[in-house]
Amino acid sequence: MVELKPVLAGDAQPLFALIDKNRAYLRDWLPWLDTVLSLSDCEQFVAQLIKLEKVSMRKTFKICFQQRLAGIIDLREMTRNSAVVGYWLAENQQGKGIASDALLQLINRLKAEQQINRLVLRVESANLASQKVALRCGFKLTERLTDAQRIYERLTDLLIFEQSWQTET
Numbered sequence: 001m002v003e004l005k006p007v008l009a010g011d012a013q014p015l016f017a018l019i020d021k022n023r024a025y026l027r028d029w030l031p032w033l034d035t036v037l038s039l040s041d042c043e044q045f046v047a048q049l050i051k052l053e054k055v056s057m058r059k060t061f062k063i064c065f066q067q068r069l070a071g072i073i074d075l076r077e078m079t080r081n082s083a084v085v086g087y088w089l090a091e092n093q094q095g096k097g098i099a100s101d102a103l104l105q106l107i108n109r110l111k112a113e114q115q116i117n118r119l120v121l122r123v124e125s126a127n128l129a130s131q132k133v134a135l136r137c138g139f140k141l142t143e144r145l146t147d148a149q150r151i152y153e154r155l156t157d158l159l160i161f162e163q164s165w166q167t168e169t
Helices: 009-021 039-054 098-113 128-136
Strands: 002-006 059-065 068-076 082-089 118-124 140-151 154-164
Touching: 002 098, 009 039, 009 068, 039 059, 059 082, 059 098, 068 098, 082 098, 098 128, 118 128, 118 140, 128 140, 128 154
Parallel strands: 082 118
Antiparallel strands: 002 059, 059 068, 068 082, 118 154, 140 154
């Protein structure tokens, strides 16, 4: 069972442990890994996430599978009615449908809250699994950006997926 839970200050240690254990795998996809090299870095990172949530600029959730931390899903670049969604999972949690379940749960929350009605998901062109998650969750491919993201020493293309829905007024 997949659950989304808010990130709390006390989550820094287990989050750091998960990041550190999966660092080599995650390095292919996440450009920020070198900013979280210690528990202290992770505590600061979590504090910043919580601060941004308080001013409605970001929402971050732990993805828990079978009551264990499996990854993170978040909303960022939030505006009045849209946001960019992103997620990552530990390597040993891949291929279990966790990302799709987490993304669908987040979409259902947003629809129930009737605030945001448009999500953007940016996927590296080499990340075939996330492309499948996007399509499975009802996103449409809208654009390809060439050399749009630097992942350490390499430039990558990004595929832009979008999903929108009507909110009741």
